[in-house]
Amino acid sequence: MFMKTLVSMVALSGITILMARFAFTLPEIEGRIDTTVLPKAMNGPLADALIELEAVHKGRTGIAQLQNGADAFAARILLTDVAISSIDAQYYIWRADLTGTLLLDALVRAADRGVRVRLLLDDNGTTGLDNEIAALVAHPNVEVRLYNPFNLRTFKMLSYAFDFFRLNRRMHNKSFTVDGRATILGGRNVGDEYFGTGSTPLFVDLDVLAVGAIVSTVAADFDRYWAAPSVHPAGSIVGLHKDTDPISKRLAGFKNDLQMCEYRSILDHSKIVAALAAGELNLEWTTAILVSDDPIKGQGAVPREELLATRLTEAVGEIQTRFDGVSAYFVPGAAGVKAFATLAARGVKVQILTNSMEATDVLLVHAGYAKRRKTMLESGVSLFELHSQAASGAPADHLGAFRSPKASLHAKTFAVDGKRIFIGSFNFDPRSTALNTEMGLMINSEQMAQKLHKAFDEGMVGLTWRVEQRNGRLVWIDSYTGSMSVSEPGQSALRNIILTIVGWLPVEWLL
Incomplete structure (x- = not known):
């Protein structure tokens, strides 16, 4: 009886979806004239x-x-x-x-x-x-x-x-x-x-x-x-x-x-x-490459070699000594963990800054990151998580935009080997890789790359926690005070339940 009811509900849902698809269709694109860029003024x-x-x-x-x-x-x-x-x-x-x-x-x-x-x-x-x-x-x-x-x-x-x-x-x-x-x-x-x-x-x-x-x-x-x-x-x-x-x-x-x-x-x-x-x-004044997805990505699957992530990897070239990345929504997935672990195994210094639980504006995305956190640390990757506000008494020249009462990281950038820097819309997550179209500039700039490296080298004092693993447990070390906590900043019973459940579900490809 239960199975019969379930099958009936699934069938009804399918019929309802099909009817809605037919009832609420988009207008056909007819007679559209595609204007093009004007000459430079x-x-x-x-x-x-x-x-x-x-x-x-x-x-x-x-x-x-x-x-x-x-x-x-x-x-x-x-x-x-x-x-x-x-x-x-x-x-x-x-x-x-x-x-x-x-x-x-x-x-x-x-x-x-x-x-x-x-x-x-x-x-x-x-x-x-x-x-x-x-x-x-x-x-x-x-x-x-x-x-x-x-x-x-x-x-x-x-x-x-x-x-x-x-x-x-x-x-x-x-x-x-x-x-x-x-x-x-x-x-x-x-x-x-x-x-x-x-x-x-x-x-x-x-x-x-x-x-x-x-x-x-x-x-x-x-x-x-x-x-x-x-x-x-x-x-x-x-x-x-x-x-x-x-x-x-x-x-x-x-x-x-x-x-x-x-x-x-x-x-x-x-x-x-x-x-x-x-x-x-x-x-x-330097050289830069625009890396951009094909807009056909909006209609479905695109060959892997045509994805921005693939072309960005080619534009970056071989990473020799260090990779410092800033990603607001960092969901590396199994493939990303493996790629960063391979770099670390070759002696490349890999450091990532992302939002902490308290700073993120998308808890589900944080769940996708949290489930990979220990594995990343074990592979030799260094992880930093953003405070939602600057530490009281932190040096003024480190605060910048964090003078705001509350802040959440949204930047997407990374620097390589003190020579190149990417600035754009691409997050290190499955959505940016396979679902959304993205764009950005790969810039040959020692000045900008070194500036980002320096921020990581100085520990982003007063702005971050450094996440480490000690005796099998994660700890969060405040970059300003040096104090250590075994509790994740911003956690609550409800948030922990959500993170656990999302970690179990096969939804990482959506994050």
Whole structure:
């Protein structure tokens, strides 16, 4: 009787899913015209600042790190404000908060000046923005497209119930290219938490501003995604806009917000674009490689040799002496553990920084990391876990963004042999490897690589715990006080139960 009931329930569920799939289909992509990147601007502030500079450094790329959230925010707004021909922006998450609204407003101002704006968003990260997207679509100088859009607009997450395997594949890329002259890419999405202001917990993150040779490569990669089969014109998904100027209305709602004052101060005091225009920005001119997934990954399996992870391994080359990695969501899996263990066995110094249980914003991902932690340590890999806030009394020059009341790591970067550094969207986890599309720059830079190595060498004082195994037990050693704890920071009875259960389940491929 039980089996008969179970079979009936499974059959009913299957029929329901099939009916939902037929009832809530996506519109066909018909008559889509795939615009392409415009030529580099030959006049305007960016062209005036960069044409001669690029001629001096012909064939090379100028890189400036944007480690500070305020600079990262200001760079996007101020570049938008000086654009004269084109803006191509690609993001996994675009929040309907103050940061997201300010940047949307800046894009509209640019479009009003005649700048062509193309905005490519992963639909998983557009919650609450359908009206604003529809208004953008209605602008003659703006095109918006959505990657793997959801079937439902209200209660969109219910779409996973009947279209899980398509919707489980997301576009995790982040890039922002202006006038074909400058681009920003790295780990930051668009949202208050990524730029270090407001009441939300801070995501400690990393971007780079790049000019020169790499910009045309990033622009061409944007075109590849813009024309991908998984990308739909937003108008056919969100419909016609029903509100007069929803972006201005949303922005007006922040008028008396203290955070608005903070952002205006950031913009008033930022010198990043002015320094670029004056030739005074501290750019390192070097060579860099863009490593990016094929957008076809959004439709299903991609040959292993075509995955970003494989091409990134090739771009890194043979690792000789050390590998220092920062990964917000570190789920190495059996293959990753083996790869890092092989490096350690060859005498390579391998160190990883990830979120602690108390700092992570995704407990399930931490479960995927925790189940591999002991094996990693036994293989010779050193592990550091981030405090959710800086230790009281820690040296001020170590704090940086951690002056925030609470912080969570979001950066994705690693340095190799003091010579090369990767900065991008790729996490060391199965999702980045096999499900989501990713991108990033592999940069030949002793300066940036050594800077990351130095942070690990100094133990990131006041910011981390070093995880070790003693007498068969894990211990957490505070990098500032040296005190040792046998209890995992941030643990609770409920969290421990969740970690144990998730560790048993065959879900690592989803994390």
